[in-house]
Amino acid sequence: MRSAVSSASSRSSSDPVAISLETAATRLISAVTQVAASNPVVLVDGQSGAGKTSLARVLVARWPLAGRVQLVALDSIYPGWDGLDEGVSLAREQILVPHARGVVGVWERWDWEVGAPAESHAVDPSLPLVVEGAGLLTAATSKLGDVRVWLESPMPSRKNRALTRDGAAYRPHWDRWARQEQRHLERDTPMRLATHVFHIP
16 A cells, blocks of 8 residues: 555656756755765755655666665655654664764665565665665764755745545544644754755645
């Protein structure tokens, strides 16, 4: 089952959202090439519907360095609808810290249908890494990212995109999830932790 919180949708090249995401990806590609490492880490944060998954996928598709790049979406890690903070902590402990230390990280996918952990996935510390998800930029995680992104987008646009995409599954939980995102904004001020801020219509 596709994660209920976030997922990229197909967009026309004339869509202002798609254009904004392509522009953001172009700037991030330049930033990645300037990182003095063969395995840079990119962190993408933003509230639900802001375009995190779409941007991460465009960035991975246009990755400027030779070899493979790993992509992890926190939607696959959050342990349920009240799990924003826990999902970010798991990502830090199981993915970002091991990657920074040069050891293999292992994380478990959260099965939203059964409400329990599922199979395990490994993260190779020798390869570049893109991690995207709401709540991701905190004082504890930001120092582990070479390129740190915040996507800013108006709530009506975000909500429309998210509910159009995941309507029946997400609609009952929108307010519940939004409260966790708001706590993240107030506590962590992620925009200040970002190296790049992009405004998505």
